[in-house]
Amino acid sequence: xxxxxxxxxxxxDPTSRRxxxxxxxxxxxxxxxxxxxxxxxxxxxxxxTDSPDKDAAPVYTIRHWLRPVMTAAAAIALAFALFLAMNTxxxxxxxAVLELSQLHQDLVAGKIELNTVTSTEEANRWIxxxxxxxxxxxxxxxxxxxxxxxxxxxxxxxxxxxxLDDAGLPVTLVVAKAPRFAMEMGTRIEIDGKxxxxxxxxxxxxxxxxxxxxxxxxxxxxxxxxxxxxAAGIEF
Amino acid sequence: MDDPRTDEPQxxxxxxxxxxxxxxxxxxxxxxxxxxxxxxxxxxxxxxxxMRAYRxxxxxxxxxxxxxxxxxxxxxxxxxxxxxxxxxVESGSLEAMAHNPAAPLDTQADDVxxxxxxxxxxxxxxxxxxxxxxxxxxxxxxxxxxxxxxxxMSVDEAARTLDVAPGTIKSRASRARALLxxxxxxxxQRRGWICTSTGG
Numbered sequence: 102x103x104x105x106x107x108x109x110x111x112x113x114d115p116t117s118r119r120x121x122x123x124x125x126x127x128x129x130x131x132x133x134x135x136x137x138x139x140x141x142x143x144x145x146x147x148x149x150t151d152s153p154d155k156d157a158a159p160v161y162t163i164r165h166w167l168r169p170v171m172t173a174a175a176a177i178a179l180a181f182a183l184f185l186a187m188n189t190x191x192x193x194x195x196x197a198v199l200e201l202s203q204l205h206q207d208l209v210a211g212k213i214e215l216n217t218v219t220s221t222e223e224a225n226r227w228i229x230x231x232x233x234x235x236x237x238x239x240x241x242x243x244x245x246x247x248x249x250x251x252x253x254x255x256x257x258x259x260x261x262x263x264x265l266d267d268a269g270l271p272v273t274l275v276v277a278k279a280p281r282f283a284m285e286m287g288t289r290i291e292i293d294g295k296x297x298x299x300x301x302x303x304x305x306x307x308x309x310x311x312x313x314x315x316x317x318x319x320x321x322x323x324x325x326x327x328x329x330x331x332a333a334g335i336e337f
Numbered sequence: 338m339d340d341p342r343t344d345e346p347q348x349x350x351x352x353x354x355x356x357x358x359x360x361x362x363x364x365x366x367x368x369x370x371x372x373x374x375x376x377x378x379x380x381x382x383x384x385x386x387x388m389r390a391y392r393x394x395x396x397x398x399x400x401x402x403x404x405x406x407x408x409x410x411x412x413x414x415x416x417x418x419x420x421x422x423x424x425x426v427e428s429g430s431l432e433a434m435a436h437n438p439a440a441p442l443d444t445q446a447d448d449v450x451x452x453x454x455x456x457x458x459x460x461x462x463x464x465x466x467x468x469x470x471x472x473x474x475x476x477x478x479x480x481x482x483x484x485x486x487x488x489x490m491s492v493d494e495a496a497r498t499l500d501v502a503p504g505t506i507k508s509r510a511s512r513a514r515a516l517l518x519x520x521x522x523x524x525x526q527r528r529g530w531i532c533t534s535t536g537g
Contacts, residue, residue, distance in 0.1 A: 109511070115455035116514040120471075120486035123464060128366045133380045137362075137387055141351065203363075 125213050127200055129257050197256040198287075202302040204255060205273045205320050208264055215249035215264060224250040228261055236261045236276045236315060243334025245272060265331065272321035272331060279316040290325070292333045299325050308332045354391045357403045362387070364404060365411055368483050371468050372415055382418065386411040405494045412480060412498070451531050452518070458530055462521060470520035478513035485510050 207213045218224040221238045224247055228235050235252050238261050245265040253262055258277050265272040287300035287309070300307045307320040308328040312335070319332045365386065369379035389410050390397075397406050452458060462470075471479055477499075484495040485506065496503040525531040 110515065111449055112452055112455050112518060113511055113514050115452075115459055116518060117486045117510075118456060119459035119462070119467065120482055120514075120517075121489060123371065123467060124364075124367065124487040124489060126367060126464065128363050128370065130362045130366055133362060133366055133383055136380065136384050140384065140388055141391065 122214060125207065127203060127207075127254065129200070131256075198300055198302055198307065200255045201275060201307060201318055201320060202305045204253065204262070204275065205305050206303070208262070208273055209271050213251060213253065215251050217249050218247055221247050221263070223247075224261075224263055228252060232259065235259055236278045237337070238263050238274070238276055239317075239335045239337045241334075241336040242274070242331065243336075245331050245334070267321070267323065267327065267331060270321065270323065272319060272323060272328070274331075274335075275318040275320070277316045279311050279314050290329065292329050295333060297329060297332055299328075313337055350391075350394050354394050357397075358387065358390050358394070358407060361404050361407050364488055365407055368408070368488065369411065369415075371471055371483060371487070372479075374468065374472055382414055383411065385418070386414045389414065402490075402494055402497075404488070405490060405498045408484060408488070408490075409498045416476075458525065459521075461528075461530060462524070466521070466524065467517075470517050473520050474513055474516055478509055478516060481506055481509045482513050482517065486514075 204213075208215070216224075216227050218227060221240060221242060224238050227250060228237065231252050236259070238247075238250065242263075242265065245267045247263050248266050248271075249264045251262050253260060255275065255277070260275050260277045262276075263274040265274055287298040287307070290297045290299050290308070295310060295312070298309045300309065304322060305320055306323060306325055306328055307318050308325065308331075309316070309318045310332060315337060317332070317335065319328045319335075321328065362383065365383045366379055369382045369386075370376055373379045373382060386407065390407055397403065471482060474482070480499055481495060484490045484498055485492065490498070492503045492506050496506045499506070501509075522531065
């Protein structure tokens, strides 16, 4: 937000712009949402996999764990959660889908700083200068042109992002190192022997796949067929 | 602490809470993480703020800014839970300066000549370093930058959230940015990014 005081300092705008970048970062709200849901509904929060800190147990649910009736309710809730996890993906996966959807919307809205590039090679060179541990973008993407790239995190994991131009519409490609990000979610789709998982949220369709040692997601306001065509044309 | 379930929950209140307040969770958590420097503390802070908001959702005026309302609550919760423990002699003096915009700010951080290519220079600092510098600011200044620069709220919204005049927000923001640069300056100098000015 640009403010014009009486005697504006020429360093204020650059400082303001640097601070604005902090506001573009996504945060993982899944654990917080679980705690809030538990507090609002009286059901205990599910144990989050990356929450080893026992002191972080939700304030509002501790006493209810102690109630036998709530223990029974917890068992029912756990069974229901397991049923959902087996049929629709893990809670972490769902949270990641939300983050991915938001990521695409932020990119399209220009809320995330992007590095303009003309090829995946140029994008990978830029990525290599940023973080040694960052995943590479694919060497080849058939049928779509790379416009820009950035590094960010999704569900706490570092990911490489490329914005593609697909017939004039933006499509977002996200790549993560599969061993740390492997997940299966959504509808299983097979194209040319490659297995994908389709998901739709807030009008954003996603096609996800584990390819070699990577996990990738192609998403945008496109049909599954259009996204599948791009996903199938990706080669590392 | 009130238990929201002691009263029969109003379905429409809960629906309104989920529809209007819930989408602001990322912004609240982002601010809370910067405030506390700890994800778990930040989650506790936002959880408490959200539960207070839920209990008083009927007091929120439809058509006004939900995010600003939630930030007001978050700030109050933060003051209640953490402020007393974090006060220091140094931040106390800075706090006094925050309330006195006319006080001179004789700092090399405002040496415009030293900060050549300021966007590029400031971009070299990691987010963590910027957050650390923000946390070193007094509350009054930190909140202005969190609301106006980080969360891109308008001056009027920030003024209502912090219960001060819009003019105070403007002067405080400029002063806070200068203090932030002052906090970052030694780091830039140690790394050879910036020349030491003689002040003349």
